[in-house]
Amino acid sequence: MVSAYKAIYIVSILCLCLITEGLTQTALPVITQYSTDNGLPQNSVKKIVFDKWGFCWMATEMGLVRFDGRNFSVFGTSEIKGLRSERMQLINTDPKGDVYILSEGGQILTVRPKRSFGIPVPAIISTKSILLPTQGFASLDSSTYNILNQFYRDYPEGRHYSTYITTSGQVYLSGASGVLYLSKSKKKIIELARYSKRHSQKYALVKGQILISISNGNSVEAWEHGILLRRVQTIRGSLEREKEFIRGNFIVLINQSDCFIYANRNLHELTFSGKTILSELAIGNIDVSTLGTVYHAKKQKKYYLGSYTDGLFVIQKPYFSYPILPKTTGESFYSQARINDSTIFCQNLIVTPGVKTAKLNLNHEPFAGVEVSQNQQLYFQKSNLSLARYDFQINRLTNLFPLNYPVVYLHHNKADDGSYFFFTQREFGKAIHDSLYELRTFPHATQIKSVAQLGKGNYLVGTNDGLKWYDSDRNKIYKSVLESIQVRAILPENDSLLWIGTYGKGFYLLMNNKLHKMPFGPKQALKTVHSFIDDRHGFFWLPTNNGLFKVRKADLIGYAQKKVSSVFFFRFDRYDGLKTNEFNGGCDPSYVWLKDSLLSISCLKGLT
Secondary structure (H helix, E strand, O other), rough: OEEEHHHHHHHEOOOOOOOOOOEEEEEEOOEEEEEOOOOOOOOOOOOEEOOOOOOEEEEEEEEEEOOOOOEEEEEEOOOOOOOOOOOOOEEEEEEOOOEEEEOOOEEEEEEEEOOOOOEEEEEEOOOOOEOOOEEEEOHHHHHHHHHHHHHHHOOHHHHHHHEEEOOOEEEEEEOOOEEEEEEOOOEEEEEEEOOOOOOEEEEEOOOOEEEEEEEEEEEEEEEEEEEOOHHHHHHHHEHHHOOOHOOOOEEEEOOOOOOOEEEEEEEEEEEEEEOEEEEEEOOOOOOOOOOEEEEOOOOOEEEEEEEEOOOOEEEOOOEEEEHHHHHHOOOOOOOEEEEEEEEEEEEEEEOOOOOOEHHHHOOOOOOOOOOOOOOOOOEEEEEEEEEEEEEOOOEEEEEEEOOOOOOOEEOOOOOOEEEEEEEEEOOOEEEOOOOEEEEEEEEOOEEEEEEEEEOOOEEEEEEEEEEEEOOOOOOOEEEEEEEOOOEEEEEEEEEEEEEEEEEOEEEEEEEOOEEEEOOHHHHHHHHHHHHOOOHHHHHHHHEEEEEEEOOOOOOOOOOOOOOOOOOEEEEEEHHHHHOOOOEEOOOOOEEEEEEOOOEEEOOEEOOO
16 A cells, blocks of 8 residues: 655655756646546545545545545545444645644534554544534634634524634624634634625735735735734735636635635635735636635645546646756666766766757667766776766866776775776776776676775675675675575665665665565555655665655654554656656665755656
8 A cells, every 4th residue: 555655744856857947848737537337435525634654635525535635545434443434525634734623513523543653534523612613624622612612602693603613713703794703711602704795805815814805896805813914915926817806706614724716617726925915827728617615735736626526536746857868868877976966977078957969979878887076086887898987077088098898986095095996897996096906806706786885894795695795805705695686676774774675576674684574565566666756855766667666764664663664755756757667776876865854866768
């Protein structure tokens, strides 16, 4: 099963995927519709929220639905003990992110995992002081609950009013006659505005804090903490040019802190900046009949639209972009090197986001290892099986020395003494001031696929016959695991954690000298892992031959420790804007981090 962890954090991908402005190709938004034909129990999606674990929850007429990005799980009277009705009316989160659901008949539910590392599931709760508003945030404040209940007893018509609760717990009510406000200091409901029947107001809660009343002609009144904001009189931005909005032909859609206006098939998002309500076109020309709810998963760059008649629409705004490459360049990209914090070298090309790609005639062998030294010298293998150096500062190419086998790994000494070490497919070598100092045949007759340095003179070497611990000073292998399996990705985190990726046999965690096999994941795609990309936010990004996967590292470690029985992955594929699901490995480096969390990964169709 896959997970919606993508909602928690996402990096930019340059495939050579690039996320950038400028001379790049950006995919069009991808729209996916879900209905009873492909997972939903019923086609009326009335409200959408996300929980703190990244799962999407939907209220329908036939149960509560959990969505992890690929699979739907439906919870009704058979799945929820004590549930009397499957008709879900409202879902809200409180400001802390806890989810609460109101079912027909007044039962309140919440979602939480049954155990640590578990998947959240719904359960009925007995607390009676929880207030779920029409829009905004759930309130657990008993004083607010009691004041509203007294208001409803004194004024039964008030039950037909819409309620809005802000992030700070402020409560507004709106009806045909005007706007009311719960004054906690006065412990009663007070009137903020009264409108005649000929006026047609629509209400919005902007940024989860400011209530606005919108009349025809883009006339606005706004309140914050119950106080009228006199300077706010119109909505600025994209809606000023939307004729149907000006005429009053629009609907307002609020979801926690997000507020949208849908007019003339265009979805506009509202924000508050300074003392101005701003609108921006979020999605243009999107035709969804009986649109009832919108959720903007910002870190996913996705919009979730719920229709009362047509189910769920997921709109993926592209976050994968591709540099425009010369037509003579092959599609499949391999090793790449970081020249500076915004530029890489790959496939004889200089690639910078937003800048025209430049080609160098260096005869670089794309499969071979490559590195840029601290003084901007590019070290690479030429196609004629020789090592060369290119100086970016003076644009000079220097041929160094011939090779017996292709280069797999090259790394300069951190002491910056002019020395560097390299591995070919069958040798270990050392050069000093660009002259070959020593060359040793690897002590095991195999082909080297990947290398990671442990310390001075000590290396992890992935081969066609497993992973070897190699002492270069003694030219000796002193430890080996996974013999007879091709190892092509290695990431040592510390003395007790080592991640190992194989070709076709899955990936492993060597923890405290014990080897643990990890799950194959969706579609068994993780049988081949090309690299372990740590985003420093607790996640690995794993390029494979069948998509790009994201997984929480703590879940993998918990799986190895038998604390959990399964691990949840999120898969990025062509539906998310990738040109191909197949990535490349067996080269060093196969990925590069640039500034602003921009990540470049080699794939079968360029760079992602």
